[in-house]
Amino acid sequence: MNRNDFPMLNQDIIYFDNGATTFKPKVVIDSMVDYYSKHSANAHRGDYHISMIVDDKYENTRELVKNFINANSTKEIIFTSGTTDGINMVANGFFKYILNPGDEIILSKADHASNILPWQALANELNLVIKYVDLDDHNYVTVDNIKKVLSPRTKVISLAIITNVIGDLRPIKELCDIAHQNNIYVVGDAAQSVGHRKTDVQALDIDFLAFSGHKMYGPTGVGVLYGKEELLERLRPTSLGGGMNETFDDQNNISLKSLPSRLEAGTPNIAGVIGLGEAIKYLNKIDLNKISEYEHNLREYLIDRLIKIDYIDIINIEGDAATVAFNVDGIFAQDVAVYLDKYNICVRAGNHCTKLLKDVINVRNTVRVSLAFYNTTEEIDTFVDLLSDRDKIIREML
Amino acid sequence: MDEELKRAIILDNYSNPMNKREVNDDSYLKANTNNESCIDNLDIYVKIEDDKIVDICFNGEACAISTSSTSIMIKNLIGKTISEAKEYVNIFEHMVNEEPYDEEKLNDAVVYEDIYKQKNRVKCAFLPYAGIKKIIDNL
Numbered sequence: 001m002n003r004n005d006f007p008m009l010n011q012d013i014i015y016f017d018n019g020a021t022t023f024k025p026k027v028v029i030d031s032m033v034d035y036y037s038k039h040s041a042n043a044h045r046g047d048y049h050i051s052m053i054v055d056d057k058y059e060n061t062r063e064l065v066k067n068f069i070n071a072n073s074t075k076e077i078i079f080t081s082g083t084t085d086g087i088n089m090v091a092n093g094f095f096k097y098i099l100n101p102g103d104e105i106i107l108s109k110a111d112h113a114s115n116i117l118p119w120q121a122l123a124n125e126l127n128l129v130i131k132y133v134d135l136d137d138h139n140y141v142t143v144d145n146i147k148k149v150l151s152p153r154t155k156v157i158s159l160a161i162i163t164n165v166i167g168d169l170r171p172i173k174e175l176c177d178i179a180h181q182n183n184i185y186v187v188g189d190a191a192q193s194v195g196h197r198k199t200d201v202q203a204l205d206i207d208f209l210a211f212s213g214h215k216m217y218g219p220t221g222v223g224v225l226y227g228k229e230e231l232l233e234r235l236r237p238t239s240l241g242g243g244m245n246e247t248f249d250d251q252n253n254i255s256l257k258s259l260p261s262r263l264e265a266g267t268p269n270i271a272g273v274i275g276l277g278e279a280i281k282y283l284n285k286i287d288l289n290k291i292s293e294y295e296h297n298l299r300e301y302l303i304d305r306l307i308k309i310d311y312i313d314i315i316n317i318e319g320d321a322a323t324v325a326f327n328v329d330g331i332f333a334q335d336v337a338v339y340l341d342k343y344n345i346c347v348r349a350g351n352h353c354t355k356l357l358k359d360v361i362n363v364r365n366t367v368r369v370s371l372a373f374y375n376t377t378e379e380i381d382t383f384v385d386l387l388s389d390r391d392k393i394i395r396e397m398l
Numbered sequence: 399m400d401e402e403l404k405r406a407i408i409l410d411n412y413s414n415p416m417n418k419r420e421v422n423d424d425s426y427l428k429a430n431t432n433n434e435s436c437i438d439n440l441d442i443y444v445k446i447e448d449d450k451i452v453d454i455c456f457n458g459e460a461c462a463i464s465t466s467s468t469s470i471m472i473k474n475l476i477g478k479t480i481s482e483a484k485e486y487v488n489i490f491e492h493m494v495n496e497e498p499y500d501e502e503k504l505n506d507a508v509v510y511e512d513i514y515k516q517k518n519r520v521k522c523a524f525l526p527y528a529g530i531k532k533i534i535d536n537l
Contacts, residue, residue, distance in 0.1 A: 331462075332459070332460065332461045332462060332465075333437070334436055334437055334438070334461040335461050335462045338461070338518075338519075349436075349437065350436065350437040351437065364437075364459055365437050365459065394409065395405075397462060398405060398408055398409075398462060398463065
């Protein structure tokens with residue numbers, strides 16, 4: 001779908017690493033070039049024409065994000081540098097001040113480092129306990145298994161909406177219901193989901209949600225932290241400086257602005273925010289439901305073909321996202337990736353930042369294919385054909 | 399060296415690497431070596447007696463280039479004195495960095511003479527050498 005919109009696809013390349021980052025449509029790139037070449041001023045500062053254009057574009061993206069994830073108010077949309085930044089802000093600006101020694105955080109071993117390390121560091125600092133929910137036979141998180149690790153000390157559940165290797169869609173709505181009945185907060189890592197299926201924070205009733213621009217066809221270095229307004233009001237800025245203070249004096253009296261500015265210290269990534277706005281407009285035009293359906297069919301097609309190769313071991317035959325992890329028997333994942341690279345096919349080999357997942361699946365490294373709507377069945381054919389001759393892989397992998 | 403022969407040597411050392419096993423013996427010095435940019439991760443174990451390397455083993459997960467390079471390095475280093483080993487490592491380092499080197503002294507390790515052309519593979523070939531350096535440079 002829409003391949004002509006992506007300048008990167010003009011070259012002879014098959015890009016199957018969309019879980020790492022997606023390509024950007026020309027409209028996104030152009031919007032950022034426009035900012036730098038036509039109205040390159042700071043936001044929220046000047047009283048002159050081009051600065052006001054920037055203000056409008058910057059705040060317009062906030063409105064676009066609000067509608068894109070169905071937040072209640074633009075005050076709930078904080079621009080960050082990415083998912084990692086958002087989760088760290090929540091851990092260190094909110095939970096740090098409300099958790100007590102012995103309190104419990106529920107995580108999953110299938111999650112990305114960005115949704116594990118901030119919590120581990122906080123646990124070390126405050127003497128908290130991290131409990132990892134058991135994964136089921138398909139390495140999914142289930143409501144039943146979450147119930148098994150709940151305790152009166154549980155205060156936070158932090159999970160990816162969709163994981164970056166297994167690709168399961170977590171039952172977030174049900175988890176939020178259970179969590180809120182027990183005064184537990186739910187934090188969502190939406191990095192892998194937000195560009196591939198519709199997100200509705202109010203329907204989910206999730207407390208915090210973090211995501212990145214660059215995995216949803218937008219620029220790198222920009223992301224969003226969503227939080228319910230009453231919670232963001234209590235989130236202490238982890239970064240202080242310009243743009244977020246109202247007044248301060250030489251007696252250390254500091255008065256901060258209201259949301260959302262209060263949580264956006266310093267000159268923001270203006271070009272990135274403008275590009276993110278364009279990416280959202282672009283996705284709205286195509287329709288995320290269509291994207292989900294198309295990507296789902298692509299995944300089925302890939303699985304149907306891969307599963308016929310007897311020396312290929314697929315880690316996640318089941319999966320909600322268009323992500324498939326596998327190994328070629330007897331060949332190291334990185335060697336498979338190097339072999340495919342010789343045919344201009346980009347796949348990822350490694351642990352994909354899910355270093356705890358090996359405890360569960362007993363495989364440390366895999367080859368990962370992560371698809372996007374601009375991928376095609378023809379590309380999958382080329383890819384699978386290249387994997388259909390094990391001797392050829394061994395011959396050519398060096 | 400002929401390309402087919404190089405390939406055969408690399409694949410042979412990858413499929414049947416020399417001394418790939420875990421060592422639980424205090425008489426061995428141990429160093430971990432890993433590539434920050436990729437997923438290779440090896441432990442190298444070295445046993446030294448009277449200034450001479452008498453045994454080297456390794457264990458871990460690594461690609462065909464790293465694994466074969468480790469195997470070939472082990473074959474070449476066992477029996478060498480510390481200073482001979484340092485010299486060998488130095489020559490190998492020169493080769494993968496496209497600097498002048500004495501090819502006579504490298505034996506089978508010359509199969510990586512063109513590895514500098516694949517930038518992402520240089521670290522793979524050098525991985526075991528980075529590990530052994532951690533041990534012998536401190537002696």
